[in-house]
Amino acid sequence: MHKKRDALNIRDYRPISLVGSMYKLLSKVLANRVRTVLALLISDSQNAFVGGRQTLDSVLIANECLDSRLKSSIPGILCKLDIEKAYDHVNWDCLLYLLARMGFGQRWCQWIKTCISTVQFSVLVNGSPEGFFGNSRGLRQGDPLSPLLFLLVMEVLSKMFRKSEEAGLIRGFMAGVLGGSEVRISHLLFADDTIVFCDAVPEQVMQIRKVLSCFEAVTGLKVNLAKSEMVPVGVVDSMMTLANILYCRIGALPMLYLGMPLGAPYKGLAVWNSVLEKVERRLASWQTLYLSKGGRLTLLKSTLSSLPTYFLSLFTIPVSVAQRIEKLQRNFLWGGMGDGVKYHLVRWDQVCSPMDCGGLGVKNLTLFNKALLGKWLWRFGVEETHLWRRVIVAKYGMEWGGWRSKPCRGTHGCGLWKGISLGWEVFFERIEFSVGKGDRIRFWFDKWCGTSPLKDLFPNLYLCSTDRDTSVVSVLSRSDLDASCSWNISFVRDFNDWEMPEVLSFFKFIQPFLPSRETDDKLVWSLSKSGQFTVRSYYGALQVSIRSKFPWKMIWGVKAPRRISFFLWTAARGKILTCDNLMKRGHVLAAWCCMCKNGWETVDHLLIHCEVAAALWGFCFPTVWDSVGSSGQGDRFVIWLV
Numbered sequence: 184m185h186k187k188r189d190a191l192n193i194r195d196y197r198p199i200s201l202v203g204s205m206y207k208l209l210s211k212v213l214a215n216r217v218r219t220v221l222a223l224l225i226s227d228s229q230n231a232f233v234g235g236r237q238t239l240d241s242v243l244i245a246n247e248c249l250d251s252r253l254k255s256s257i258p259g260i261l262c263k264l265d266i267e268k269a270y271d272h273v274n275w276d277c278l279l280y281l282l283a284r285m286g287f288g289q290r291w292c293q294w295i296k297t298c299i300s301t302v303q304f305s306v307l308v309n310g311s312p313e314g315f316f317g318n319s320r321g322l323r324q325g326d327p328l329s330p331l332l333f334l335l336v337m338e339v340l341s342k343m344f345r346k347s348e349e350a351g352l353i354r355g356f357m358a359g360v361l362g363g364s365e366v367r368i369s370h371l372l373f374a375d376d377t378i379v380f381c382d383a384v385p386e387q388v389m390q391i392r393k394v395l396s397c398f399e400a401v402t403g404l405k406v407n408l409a410k411s412e413m414v415p416v417g418v419v420d421s422m423m424t425l426a427n428i429l430y431c432r433i434g435a436l437p438m439l440y441l442g443m444p445l446g447a448p449y450k451g452l453a454v455w456n457s458v459l460e461k462v463e464r465r466l467a468s469w470q471t472l473y474l475s476k477g478g479r480l481t482l483l484k485s486t487l488s489s490l491p492t493y494f495l496s497l498f499t500i501p502v503s504v505a506q507r508i509e510k511l512q513r514n515f516l517w518g519g520m521g522d523g524v525k526y527h528l529v530r531w532d533q534v535c536s537p538m539d540c541g542g543l544g545v546k547n548l549t550l551f552n553k554a555l556l557g558k559w560l561w562r563f564g565v566e567e568t569h570l571w572r573r574v575i576v577a578k579y580g581m582e583w584g585g586w587r588s589k590p591c592r593g594t595h596g597c598g599l600w601k602g603i604s605l606g607w608e609v610f611f612e613r614i615e616f617s618v619g620k621g622d623r624i625r626f627w628f629d630k631w632c633g634t635s636p637l638k639d640l641f642p643n644l645y646l647c648s649t650d651r652d653t654s655v656v657s658v659l660s661r662s663d664l665d666a667s668c669s670w671n672i673s674f675v676r677d678f679n680d681w682e683m684p685e686v687l688s689f690f691k692f693i694q695p696f697l698p699s700r701e702t703d704d705k706l707v708w709s710l711s712k713s714g715q716f717t718v719r720s721y722y723g724a725l726q727v728s729i730r731s732k733f734p735w736k737m738i739w740g741v742k743a744p745r746r747i748s749f750f751l752w753t754a755a756r757g758k759i760l761t762c763d764n765l766m767k768r769g770h771v772l773a774a775w776c777c778m779c780k781n782g783w784e785t786v787d788h789l790l791i792h793c794e795v796a797a798a799l800w801g802f803c804f805p806t807v808w809d810s811v812g813s814s815g816q817g818d819r820f821v822i823w824l825v
Contacts, residue, residue, distance in 0.1 A: 207327065210298060214327040224285050225334055226341050227570040231374040232330050239497050240571040241371045242443045243559075243599055247574055248356040248368045248380060249416060249436070249446050250598035258383040258417040259356060260425060262391060263434065266375040267407035270329060271321040273336055274403035275299060281335050298328055320403055330374070336402050337372055343394045344370040344379065352390040356380040356416075359578035366577035373441055377406075383419045388428045414438060416446075437597075443497065449595035449602060455504045458491045462508060465490065466515055477745025479516050480543060487512060488546045495552040499602035505548045512545070526768065528758040537726065541733040541756065547726070554722035556603045560610045561716035563588065564706045575600055584623040586706065587611070613724060615709045619702035621655030626672075631655065632696040634709065641689050643682070649673040659698065668698060757786045 221233050230236040252259050275296070282292050302323055305312035322329040347353040348369045355369030370379045381387040399405045412434035413426045426433050436446030437454075444454045465487065474482070491500075491508065509531060516534070518525045536542025564586040566572050579600065580589040591601035616624045616631040624631050627638040627645050638645040645651065650673075660671040670693065678686050710720035738751045753759050762774045762784035776784040778795040790796055 206298075211327045213294060213298070214331055217328070217331045221331060221334070225338055226345070228341050228345075228368075228370055229334060229337065229372045231372075232334055235566070236569070238373065238441055239443070240569070241373050242441055242445070242497060244358075244368060244571050244574050245371055245378060245440055245445055246597055246599050247578060248358050250596040251358055251578060252356045252380075252416050253446075254593075254596055255357075256417060258415070258419045260381060260383050260388070260419060260422075261414040261416055262379040262381075262429065262431070263412050263414065263438070263440070264377040264379065264395070265407045265410040266377070267405045267410075269375040269404060270324060270333060272403045272405060273322050273333065274320055274401070277339075277402045278332060278336055281339070285335065295328070295332070298326070299323070299332070333374065336404065337375070337377075339402055340377070340394070340398050340404075341370065341372055343398060347390055347394060353379075353381050353387050358574040359576075361577055361580040364577070366573055368574065376441060378440065380416075383415070383417075383421070383425060385421075385425060385428060388413075388425050392429055412438075414446075442493065446597050448597060449499075449599070450501060452501060452504060454498065455491075455494065455501070458494050459504070459507065461490050462487065462511055466511060469515070475744075475746035476516070476518070476749040477747070479518070480545075480749060481745060483512055483516055484543075484545060487515065488548075488551075491548070492551075492555070495548070496555045496558070497599060497603075499556065499605070500548060500552045502549075505552075508548055516545075526760065528753055528760070529756060533756075535726075537723070538735045538739060539733070541735065543752070546722075550725045551722055553606055553609075553725055554718045556606055557610050557721045558716060558718060559603050560587070560606060561706065561708070564614075579604075584625070584704075586614075586623070609725075610721075613709050613721070615707040617705040617707050617714070618655055618696060618698050619700075619704045621659060621698060621704065623704040624655045626653050626655050626658055627651055630709075632693055637689075637693070640692070641685065643685060644674070644689055647674045647676060647678075649675055655698075670694075670697070754786055754790060759786055759789075761786055761789050 218232075218234060222235065225233050227236075230238065230240045249261070278299070279292050279296055282295060283289075287295075299322060300317075302318055302321075303315040304318060305315045307313075322332055344353065348355060348367070353369050355367040358366045358368060360366075368380055370377065379391055381391065395406045408429055408431045411429070411431040413422070413429060413431050414434040414436055415422050416436070419425070422433055437444050437448075437451075438446060444451075447454045469482065494500075513527055513531055513534075514525075517527045532547075533541065534543045535545050535547040538544045562569075563572055563575065567585065575588055578598075579591055581587065582589055587607055588600070588604055591598075591604055595601055614630070615634070616629050618624055618631050627648065628636050630636050633640070638651075650657070658670060658672045659668045661668045670690065707714040708716045708720070710724055711717050734755065738755060739748050741748065750759070758764065762772060762776075764786075765772060766774065774783050776782045776788060776793055778789075779793045782788050782793065791800070
């Protein structure tokens with residue numbers, strides 16, 4: 184298969200293997216078994232194909248480390264390495280040795296050997312295959328096992344860099360020391376995308392070259408230094424000398440890493456140029472299509488709104504960028520992409536409202552961005568051992584309980600967490616707690632026994648408490664005999680007789696929430712039945728929509744073309760271009776109805792009260808129309824319910 188256009192050399196082709204259905208089933212079974220132990224075998228510097236780790240983890244870590252390094256004014260370098268033909272050069276002997284050392288049994292190793300060594304290739308000559316031949320290394324393209332096996336091989340490189348760092352031969356970038364221990368990052372790997380951080384000294388660059396040479400000799404994977412680049416971080420005077428050691432080119436910040444900007448200014452608008460260009464290109468490809476409003480709405484919701492999602496999941500979108508993208512969306516929806524003027528019949532905030540509130544359900548980019556960033560805030564509280572969280576804690580610190588980071592001080596730089604953490608207050612309004620040990624939950628302030636904290640439910644008792652900042656575990660008394668527990672809350676004074684009903688009500692209220700076993704305290708997302716965070720539920724909570732009596736099910740649930748439903752929606756909102764609406768937009772014209780010539784043309788008149796329209800309704804729905812139209816009064820919503 185062609186790897187690039189105008190292929191002239193054998194290196195310009197990529198070998199592919201057509202994986203049969205039966206083999207793919209067996210390979211999938213083995214891959215699912217391997218996934219269950221992958222997190223135990225792969226170091227936390229690798230984030231690809233490992234459950235619980237995400238692509239954006241590496242991007243966040245890299246940007247935060249760069250930000251710390253740039254603010255420290257200590258020069259350093261970043262090496263972005265390119266693995267040449269990654270899958271095709273894997274040494275089988277090395278892979279099987281790794282499997283054995285990692286604890287895979289002899290039978291497993293034999294199965295893997297059979298999977299990787301039974302590949303047959305053929306060369307097409309004038310379009311026809313000319314014989315078959317086997318191979319002696321490499322992994323199949325399209326095999327469910329291949330990405331997982333490749334991770335095991337790349338773990339060799341990760342271990343080599345870690346050993347070099349432990350020996351002091353390479354010093355990574357320090358993220359911070361606030362978490363109680365120093366956190367340094369020397370390398371990050373995502374499949375075959377590798378970046379290495381070190382000081383700007385020749386000895387460390389030479390050590391990187393030695394590691395890469397040993398890695399190639401052992402695994403067969405070669406780093407294409409001609410395509411790799413070395414990027415200065417800060418002011419590096421001897422950059423040319425350092426680059427000549429690795430024989431690679433010199434790059435500059437900002438750069439792309441995993442499709443995301445690395446080292447870009449926090450509020451830099453240039454970061455979003457690629458997103459804007461992608462949206463404009465997609466719209467240009469649809470420009471020549473004759474699309475109805477219903478078709479435009481479908482494309483807008485399914486495709487156009489999802490294009491910036493990858494960026495919105497990590498970067499805070501600037502207001503000007505959001506307005507520009509929404510302008511493109513508005514123009515596309517109402518058909519105003521060309522030279523002609525198209526009226527936007529309904530305000531954009533109403534278009535972005537949920538369908539059951541009379542809108543179209545198009546995503547508001549600013550609110551959707553906040554909902555996506557809210558996932559990071561949730562993960563901070565539940566992923567205590569992950570590398571990205573340790574980096575954030577080391578750099579910014581964390582508040583009591585470990586559920587959230589401390590407020591980020593100082594300038595933004597190229598760090599991303601400061602923008603993400605701006606949503607803490609709104610996010611925590613939807614957080615509740617499940618009590619385990621109770622050592623991370625504040626008794627009076629946190630919502631652990633309902634939808635409100637105890638200090639709001641029982642303010643008088645809160646003011647009389649001895650320790651207002653106490654934790655749940657501090658007011659528990661556990662029995663050594665049967666491991667049961669009871670409440671032991673102290674107050675500054677004895678209560679009066681008239682206060683006793685409130686005290687009894689208080690203890691009766693908290694008694695059902697008495698912990699029954701010693702487990703870890705957990706976050707609970709109050710907007711979902713499962714208690715787990717979802718972007719959809721958070722986005723719905725951020726939307727301020729006024730519930731109204733709107734027949735949205737009768738409009739969008741009917742078995743009719745989308746363009747008909749769109750017209751019904753526009754008419755139900757009273758926004759179709761009748762004479763009265765045109766006059767509101769500055770047109771000067773006669774206001775009488777063009778069909779009956781007898782009445783002011785409004786939406787209700789044109790579709791219901793007009794003699795011609797009434798005759799048509801009576802012909803199509805005689806029974807219903809007799810009950811609605813006989814009185815001379817009518818409401819357009821009743822007609823849509825028909």
